[in-house]
Amino acid sequence: MQFSLTEEQLAVQEAAREFAQQVLKPGVIERDTKMEYPKAEVRQMAEMGFLGMMTDPAYGGGGMDTISYVLAMEEISKIDNSCSVIMSVNNSLVCWGIEEYGTEAQKQKYLTKLAPGDWLGAFCLSEPEAGSDATSQRTTAEDKGDHYLLNGTKNWITNGRSSNVHIVMAQTHPELGHKGINALIVETDWDGVVIGAKEDKLGIRSSDTHTIMYNDVVVPKENRVGADGFGFTFAMEVLNGGRIGIAAQALGIAAGAYELAVAYSQEREAFGKPINKHQAIAFKLADMATEVEAARMLVYRAAWLKDKGERFDSAAAMAKLYASEVAMRQTVEAVQVHGGYGFVKEYHVERLLRDAKITQIYEGTSEIQKLVISRNILKGALYQPVM
Numbered sequence: 001m002q003f004s005l006t007e008e009q010l011a012v013q014e015a016a017r018e019f020a021q022q023v024l025k026p027g028v029i030e031r032d033t034k035m036e037y038p039k040a041e042v043r044q045m046a047e048m049g050f051l052g053m054m055t056d057p058a059y060g061g062g063g064m065d066t067i068s069y070v071l072a073m074e075e076i077s078k079i080d081n082s083c084s085v086i087m088s089v090n091n092s093l094v095c096w097g098i099e100e101y102g103t104e105a106q107k108q109k110y111l112t113k114l115a116p117g118d119w120l121g122a123f124c125l126s127e128p129e130a131g132s133d134a135t136s137q138r139t140t141a142e143d144k145g146d147h148y149l150l151n152g153t154k155n156w157i158t159n160g161r162s163s164n165v166h167i168v169m170a171q172t173h174p175e176l177g178h179k180g181i182n183a184l185i186v187e188t189d190w191d192g193v194v195i196g197a198k199e200d201k202l203g204i205r206s207s208d209t210h211t212i213m214y215n216d217v218v219v220p221k222e223n224r225v226g227a228d229g230f231g232f233t234f235a236m237e238v239l240n241g242g243r244i245g246i247a248a249q250a251l252g253i254a255a256g257a258y259e260l261a262v263a264y265s266q267e268r269e270a271f272g273k274p275i276n277k278h279q280a281i282a283f284k285l286a287d288m289a290t291e292v293e294a295a296r297m298l299v300y301r302a303a304w305l306k307d308k309g310e311r312f313d314s315a316a317a318m319a320k321l322y323a324s325e326v327a328m329r330q331t332v333e334a335v336q337v338h339g340g341y342g343f344v345k346e347y348h349v350e351r352l353l354r355d356a357k358i359t360q361i362y363e364g365t366s367e368i369q370k371l372v373i374s375r376n377i378l379k380g381a382l383y384q385p386v387m
């Protein structure tokens, strides 16, 4: 067993940490307050190679492993979760999806722009009446011979306005249920694509989450990803990888809150000594450190399994389920360690607390993760411990 990171992985971690601290931190409170999209920061993330980290360099990506991606997500999520969700969707849902399942022509046309971050992508599965129940797609992709006619509404779409490309799941053969769904690559400037208003959210406030309407959008057949009817399997497989990204985001939130709590507890004095010399706070820090470390092990292990080409759906679901719960618990604790200061924006922990909640919701709620894990257990496709 190896618990050490390679020199390359350590270098990625260091670069992401420095970027988050120096570039993202200075404006993060203002962007969050004003719900201001981090345009310049996303451009810089592209220049740093953070938007297509795992993609083959032949298509403009970084050719890195999933562990490196997770390390970068963790560092960026300690500071700015609007930036890390933008990064996560582009890396794991869009670039990875096209690289793994797209045609060579799709890779040449789209991946070469998406992986270097010249373009951004969005993943459009959720609908007003199909969130957790994702097989109930109402959006339709009518087969018109050489093209599909796309109609419907998607919501909660990250990168909704800033993206150039959407991967849209839509029903072509309703009689086949989820086996009739297709995944289509749609360019956002095509006729009939209408972007709704930006959502005013509890957390990740500067990321652009929108409802999208597709009204008679003509999508060429060559933009279908995979075989006819492959769209739901595509979405599920892509989300397995996406869940590692969100698990890493949750880990970063928890770790960031913990680090802030440790730093504050060293500076702040009460009853004649630093508050971390009081057992009430010291034991809180011990619990926080233990939970953060446990979450880290699950997240890194899910990434490691993916890199080894092994089955990782349960591992990703476990990592996301646990890390997001730890993010919620530890951000609450970090605010408590800060006392009144934790309740105001300047000390960053209140933002992390607000950001933590979404990690229990998007890319499959905690309840859906439990469904994935338990179904695998009951199917006998048992989660296999490596030890």
Ligand code: CAA
Pocket: 085, 089, 123, 125, 126, 131, 132, 133, 134, 135, 156, 157, 158, 178, 232, 233, 236, 237, 239, 240, 313, 362, 363, 364, 365, 368, 371, 372
């Ligand atoms: N990996 C691979 N395949 C999976 C899978 C997984 N994790 N979960 C389900 N599937 C497959 C099943 O094996 C089945 O395939 P077959 O028919 O070929 O056997 C198929 O999907 C349908 O599954 P079920 O029969 O179990 O259908 P269900 O309706 O009972 O359950 C579900 C499906 C697991 C609940 C699924 O709908 C689901 O994952 N829902 C959550 C959707 C989700 O995560 N949405 C996130 C939106 S994207 C987002 O948030 C991005 C963003 O912007 C940040």
